[in-house]
Amino acid sequence: MKELTKQQTKVLACVEVYLNQTGFPPTRAEICKELGFKSPNAAEMHLRALEKKGYINIKSGSSRGISIIKSQQEYEQSGLQIPVIGLVAAGSPTLAEENIEKRIPCDPEMFADQFDYFLKVKGLSMIDAGIHEDDLVAIKKTTDVKNGDLVVVRLENEVTLKYFKKKDHLLELIPANKDFSTIEIDLREQEAFVEGKSVGLIRTH
Amino acid sequence: MKELTKQQTKVLACVEVYLNQTGFPPTRAEICKELGFKSPNAAEMHLRALEKKGYINIKSGSSRGISIIKSQQEYEQSGLQIPVIGLVAAGSPTLAEENIEKRIPCDPEMFADQFDYFLKVKGLSMIDAGIHEDDLVAIKKTTDVKNGDLVVVRLENEVTLKYFKKKDHLLELIPANKDFSTIEIDLREQEAFVEGKSVGLIRTH
DNA sequence: TCATATACTGTAAAAATATACAGTATAAAT
DNA sequence: ATTTATACTGTATATTTTTACAGTATATGA
Structure with missing residues (x-):
């Protein structure tokens, strides 16, 4: 255009x-x-x-x-635009404007659970769960996660998307790719912040 | 009134x-x-x-x-709801009311291309492309497809989601799972209707 | 039977509107 | 230095459109 x-x-x-x-x-x-x-x-x-x-x-x-064929403001007006955030190596995947790669018009209630943003997947650590590079994972901001949930966790200098498993002081972040190894964290020694959990996924073909 | x-x-x-x-x-x-x-x-x-x-x-x-204050028709425009259609064994994946499993609130422009409905994936034939059972593939109704596109094709008594490859009279419908075999169709002998192509995918975790 | 509401035709004029034409000014590109 | 594109003003006119007025016809209820 x-x-x-x-x-x-x-x-x-x-x-x-x-x-x-x-x-x-x-x-x-x-x-x-x-x-x-x-x-x-x-x-x-x-x-x-x-x-x-x-x-x-x-x-x-x-x-x-x-009659209007192509609206300029179409996107801004046509309801909600969900931000897409790149999975950066370090720092929180915050919603600060500088981290937003783009916005996608869609309904935050399109999945069973509401969500807050899309996280753009980097790397192949979840490939066996059918989560590919550049897929957009819908993240709901919450710390209320259960074992087996797909979660976004921020470690000291890394943000990662993995399966969650916690037992006492041991937190395991499990990939879905046999070539990657589980991250094991002793919560008495190292901090780990759960940023949110995945409630869905979208992919553009 | x-x-x-x-x-x-x-x-x-x-x-x-x-x-x-x-x-x-x-x-x-x-x-x-x-x-x-x-x-x-x-x-x-x-x-x-x-x-x-x-x-x-x-x-x-x-x-x-x-300007219209109160429409007679009371158009059901409560935000767009995209229908989800089950991939049924036979018959077109039409938008007839009886085929619609449910509706999902979302924007038909959320992907690069506009789409018309979601097709609920059955079986594991596309698992290597990261398309799982019960994933919802966003389908744009069109017959304008190219080799390599992920398409919905209706055969005599089957509707299937496969990669499209056509050369002269030979239509190949290629799965993404080594345990499944390619469907080969000689278009001089059997009809095949392209219902649409995939422009995206969503999954509920 | 008479009033009243619905449902029009036909005409005309005032007002609204699109649109052509003739200019002016300015900044960027060649 | 000259062209080109953007961005207007100002005027005029043919056309479109609203809208008022004067009728006709039919069915319904009082």
């Missing part, structure tokens, strides 16, 4: 807002009033450009004959 | 259909054309009645200034 100029973006947004508020598209004059133009031709020209670039359709001869 | 007369119901439906098809409301004349009236006043009167009864709002002096 072609890029829009600053003013074209404004006009497109104006049309969308008007449409949302009134239920029908604005006239040239109304766009002018909204954006401070003094000539209906200003709006006309921007609309023509938007049509040429494929964002809207204009029915010639019809009043308010504007 | 007040009852509508037969003609008022027609006019309201006409406005809704026009709005869905074009993105903006119809003029009086367009309603007349659609419903066979010969005077714009016929439409006008019905619109006034609809406004009085609280079904629509008319912005006086504005062309196409009709």
Whole structure:
């Protein structure tokens, strides 16, 4: 899709807002009033450009004959966008803006359990569980995990996605790949923070 | 809500259909054309009645200034719910109500490509591609598939999810599990219908 | 039988609207 | 230095559209 100029973006947004508020598209004059133009031709020209670039359709001869093909704000408005966070070597997989690779429009209730973000899988340690590199694992932020859950754990200088098993002071983080070995942690010696657990997975083919 | 007369119901439906098809409301004349009236006043009167009864709002002096307050159809647009269809042994994985196991709230644009439904995977034939039993594969209805795509194909008495490979008259449907064998079809002898292709996958943990 | 509501036709005019044409100004690209 | 793209103003006009007014016809209830 072609890029829009600053003013074209404004006009497109104006049309969308008007449409949302009134239920029908604005006239040239109304766009002018909204954006401070003094000539209906200003709006006309921007609309023509938007049509040429494929964002809207204009029915010639019809009043308010504007229909939106590709919305700019579509994503921001169409409900929730779940952030995707890369599994970085160290540090919490926080929701800070700098860690968010992108956002995906979807419903946080699409799985049985609600979730907060997607974690992008790196490496092959869970391949035998059918979790591939670059799969997105839906993570629910919680510390309430049981043995056997697939959890995100932050160690001293590492964040990892593994199966959880805890007995007394021994925490085991078990991979699903025979080429990788279980991480064993004595909780009296080393800290381990459970960041959350997986409630689902999505993959883009 | 007040009852509508037969003609008022027609006019309201006409406005809704026009709005869905074009993105903006119809003029009086367009309603007349659609419903066979010969005077714009016929439409006008019905619109006034609809406004009085609280079904629509008319912005006086504005062309196409009709907005719908209360739809008759009560479209079930409570956020999009994507249907989940079981991979049944025979017959098309149609969207007929009886085939829908459940619906999942999510955005059909969450993957790179739009999709139409989820197919619930049965069996282990794609396990080496990390596609497990009961995974939900997002299917886009299309016949435009390329070699290597993961496709839903309907054969004579079977619907299957496999990798697609076609050369001349030979269609190969390739599993991702060494314990399963490739289905080979001579298209001159047997029909095969491509129902769609996978654009993503989700799994509930 | 008479009023009332529904359901229109037909016409016309005022107002809203799209849209063409002729310009101006500015910044970036060639 | 000149072209090109963006971004407008200002005016004018043909067309679209709303909307009022004057009728006709039919069924229903009082």
